[in-house]
Amino acid sequence: xxxxxxxxxxxxxxxxxxxxxxxxxxxxxxxxxxxxxxxxxxxxxxxxxxxxxxxxxxxxxxxxxxxxxxxxxxxxxxxxxxxxxxxxxxxxxxxxxxxxxxxxxxxxxxxxxxxxxxxxxxxxxxxxxxxxxx
Amino acid sequence: xxxxxxxxxxxxxxxxxxxxxxxxxxxxxxxxxxxxxxxxxxxxxxxxxxxxxxxxxxxxxxxxxxxxxxxxxxxxxxxxxxxxxxxxxxxxxxxxxxxxxxxxxxxxxxxxxxxxxxxxxxxxxxxxxxxxxxxxxxxxxxxxxxxxxxxxxxxxxxxxxxxxxxxxxxxxxxxxxxxxxxxxxxxxxxxxxxxxxxxxxxxxxxxxxxxxxxxxxxxxxxxxxxxxxxxxxxxxxxxxxxxxxxxxxxxxxxxxxxxxxxxxxxxxxxxxxxxxxxxxxxxxxxxxxxxxxxxxxxxxxxxx
Numbered sequence: 001x002x003x004x005x006x007x008x009x010x011x012x013x014x015x016x017x018x019x020x021x022x023x024x025x026x027x028x029x030x031x032x033x034x035x036x037x038x039x040x041x042x043x044x045x046x047x048x049x050x051x052x053x054x055x056x057x058x059x060x061x062x063x064x065x066x067x068x069x070x071x072x073x074x075x076x077x078x079x080x081x082x083x084x085x086x087x088x089x090x091x092x093x094x095x096x097x098x099x100x101x102x103x104x105x106x107x108x109x110x111x112x113x114x115x116x117x118x119x120x121x122x123x124x125x126x127x128x129x130x131x132x133x134x
Numbered sequence: 135x136x137x138x139x140x141x142x143x144x145x146x147x148x149x150x151x152x153x154x155x156x157x158x159x160x161x162x163x164x165x166x167x168x169x170x171x172x173x174x175x176x177x178x179x180x181x182x183x184x185x186x187x188x189x190x191x192x193x194x195x196x197x198x199x200x201x202x203x204x205x206x207x208x209x210x211x212x213x214x215x216x217x218x219x220x221x222x223x224x225x226x227x228x229x230x231x232x233x234x235x236x237x238x239x240x241x242x243x244x245x246x247x248x249x250x251x252x253x254x255x256x257x258x259x260x261x262x263x264x265x266x267x268x269x270x271x272x273x274x275x276x277x278x279x280x281x282x283x284x285x286x287x288x289x290x291x292x293x294x295x296x297x298x299x300x301x302x303x304x305x306x307x308x309x310x311x312x313x314x315x316x317x318x319x320x321x322x323x324x325x326x327x328x329x330x331x332x333x334x335x336x337x338x339x340x341x342x343x344x345x346x347x348x349x350x351x352x353x354x355x356x357x358x359x360x361x362x363x364x365x366x367x368x369x370x371x372x373x374x375x376x377x378x379x380x381x382x383x384x385x386x387x388x389x390x391x392x393x394x395x396x397x398x399x400x401x402x403x404x405x406x407x408x409x410x411x412x413x414x415x416x417x418x419x420x421x422x423x424x425x426x427x428x429x430x431x432x433x434x435x436x437x438x
Contacts, residue, residue: 053238060225
């Protein structure tokens with residue numbers, strides 16, 4: 001079994017949209033995958049969302065605490081990237097040209113359509129301010 | 135009993151107004167009259183006071199900055215360090231060792247102090263240097279931040295510590311300390327103004343000069359320090375009248391005006407302080423005279 005974490009809107013879940021911010025997304029949806037199929041879904045709210053600084057690190061910690069084996073992201077800052085790398089959690093890049101539901105992005109993951117990345121793709125503090133970036 | 139030197143802080147908000155010019159020439163004039171003088175270069179991102187004095191940076195001391203190092207033999211993975219780290223510089227996932235994220239570590243050592251099993255060991259990285267040299271019989275302390283490092287306030291703290299040690303050890307009795315700050319009204323500048331008995335903001339008759347002067351005055355007033363202004367390039371035209379009207383309205387004490395004159399520009403270019411230059415002493419140009427007046431005003435003000 002593999003657990004894939006996806007930053008999501010609202011309270012999370014398969015039908016919610018994926019949120020392109022990592023540290024400051026409203027929720028994380030953890031999708032359990034067995035035999036290349038979605039077996040179980042769990043969502044938590046992101047307690048790092050309103051944090052002054054270090055949201056990316058805190059969010060990485062949440063991802064790790066919930067046992068994720070992989071994470072799919074839209075935008076990722078340097079501290080979050082460093083943290084996920086330190087936890088040895090592989091990072092998959094979702095396409096940034098349109099929005100997806102969590103389910104759609106998981107399907108892309110299952111079809112192996114998402115590239116692996118290791119570095120940040122935005123500079124620090126890009127995700128600050130609620131609702132400015134989707 | 136160690137004699138306490140008079141501490142003058144030269145600052146100004148705006149960059150390029152002539153803070154270093156004023157600090158170096160004041161130090162030179164004090165030294166020329168036999169006062170034992172320390173000059174501090176507190177612009178750790180662009181330390182170049184020594185250049186205007188014609189000195190060379192030599193031996194340096196490293197300024198260490200704390201970073202946590204996890205001793206995995208002692209760590210119980212309890213996570214107390216990460217839970218209490220304010221900037222979230224420790225990444226901790228249950229059942230694993232915490233990982234320091236140094237980019238956001240403030241160096242506060244809280245993790246080191248609270249770890250119940252003493253598994254966090256202090257490690258240090260060099261974020262800059264402090265130099266101590268003697269140029270033209272002026273004792274010069276210079277702080278330099280390593281390019282790319284962010285915690286310049288630690289360099290300023292190291293400079294202040296070095297100054298206090300120098301004064302306290304009493305090998306030499308110092309009469310005057312002149313501090314040259316970085317531009318701006320941020321914490322590096324604040325720390326140095328805090329140390330001073332007298333503050334001299336240097337400005338120029340431009341819109342920029344006025345705006346930044348107002349900001350630095352606000353900072354100086356917050357720290358309850360006595361201050362008097364020097365206006366450099368006082369002969370610049372264009373905004374001059376409005377500038378001096380504003381200065382009058384603000385009711386500021388003026389120590390003096392330095393005209394924009396060839397002799398100042400030349401001394402700056404060749405790296406010889408105007409007040410040290412034999413030729414300018416003989417010629418007694420308008421800038422030379424302005425500095426002399428300023429010096430007399432400063433001496434009266436600080437009662438030396």
